[in-house]
Amino acid sequence: MYFYKILxxxxxxxxxxxxxxxxKKLIINYLIKKGDRVKDFGLFRYGEKVDYPDYIHPTAEFVEKGKADLGIVICGSGNGAAMIANKYPKIRAALxxxxxIAFLAKRHNNANIISLPARFIENKKEVLEIIKIFxxxxFEGGRHKIRIKKIPIKINNPQ
Structure with a gap:
């Protein structure tokens, strides 16, 4: 259930x-200004070199558990962050x-997390346009809903 439908x-x-x-800081300021609530999982300090999994796992898990409506993950190429987020069964993360791409990720794939490639988004205006559209x-539903139901893998566990 999406909290925004209630609140x-x-x-x-x-x-x-x-x-x-x-x-990340730009996006947080934008979201708070428009009245949304943000759960920030870091990184919090400039100048630190860190491992992206340490920040992406808790961000994705928060969405997975239904504690957030959507998630945003950011790393250099966006690929590593998307790969991590997509390890969670209820997550549909789009690079x-x-x-x-933001429009189609939500409209056709009902993405609940977007992964942004910090090194390949040109400027602040562009990143905020992506966030607004996302x-x-x-979600359009219909034929896309049928396709999304086919995403989870089915594992046969022989007993």
């Missing part, structure tokens, strides 16, 4: 390594570096 605002979890800390876009 009128979203709860969004966010986590980043050292390459994305500037974008997004353009607003058109948050505002509704």
């Amino acid at each position: 009128g605002k979203m709860i969004i979890s966010i986590g980043s390594d050292h390459t994305g800390i500037n974008y 997004v570096w353009k607003k058109e 948050i505002q876009t509704d």
Whole structure:
């Protein structure tokens, strides 16, 4: 269940390594200004070189457990962060570096986390446009809902 349907605002979890800390802080300020609640899993200090899994796991887990409506993860290429987030069964993390991809990730794939490649998004305006589109876009459902149901793997456990 999405909290924004009850409260009128979203709860969004966010986590980043050292390459994305500037974008993370920008995004948090934007979200708070528009009235959303943010759970920040770090990185908190500039200048530290860190391992992105330490920040992406708790961010994704927060969404997985239903404590946040959406999540945002950031690392240099966005790939590592997306790979980690997608280890969680209820997560559909999309690597997004353009607003058109953000739109389709939500509209067709019902992504609940976006992974941003800090080294490949050109500027602050662009990152905020991506976030706005990701948050505002509704899932289309229909044929896309059928496809999403086919995403989880089915493991046969011979007894």
